[in-house]
Amino acid sequence: MRNKLALWLATALLTAGPVAGGDTETILRITGSIDQPAATFDLESLRAMPQTTLVTSTVVTDGTHRFTGVLMRDLLDSVGASGDIVVATALNDYIVDLPMSDFHDYDVILAHAMDGAPLERDDKGPLWIVYPRDDHAELQDIRYDYRWVWHLSGLEVR
């Protein structure tokens, strides 16, 4: 009886682990004007794309940090996005319009790691849109601050 329970527990932990907290859970959905009804991404697929590193200060952290992720224009190109606006939604129901031109004018990244560690869900993760604010004076402005969507979960191309 006890052995059976232990076996069941071990099996449950082994099979539930990767699904609940792992790298193959869908964390981003892209919809709208793209080449398929919906594109989904997990950490593994995002890490498999060409990675960009960006060192910048932010309005919500002290000092500068090194962010790692995918260029927004590469991500959007990879799903055949065409449109002028990308509507970003977050796990906390935050929603904001991002001009597509930002991603061609600037090396904006979809970051999944900060200072080499994965972005945690109870902080700004799992995904955070990061602008190269230290490289361009015009980005150091409230108009851009609200486009730094953390807890990002969806992008709709319009």
Ligand SMILES: Nc1nc2c(c(=O)[nH]1)N[C@H]1C(S)=C(S)[C@@H](COP(=O)(O)O)O[C@H]1N2
């Ligand atoms: N997911 C999510 N991202 C967000 C927000 C939010 O409430 N939720 N606030 C935005 C706003 S209005 C600004 S100015 C910047 C910095 O927000 P803070 O200064 O309130 O921390 O993050 C932006 N990203």
Ligand SMILES: [Mo]
């Ligand atoms: Mo804000």
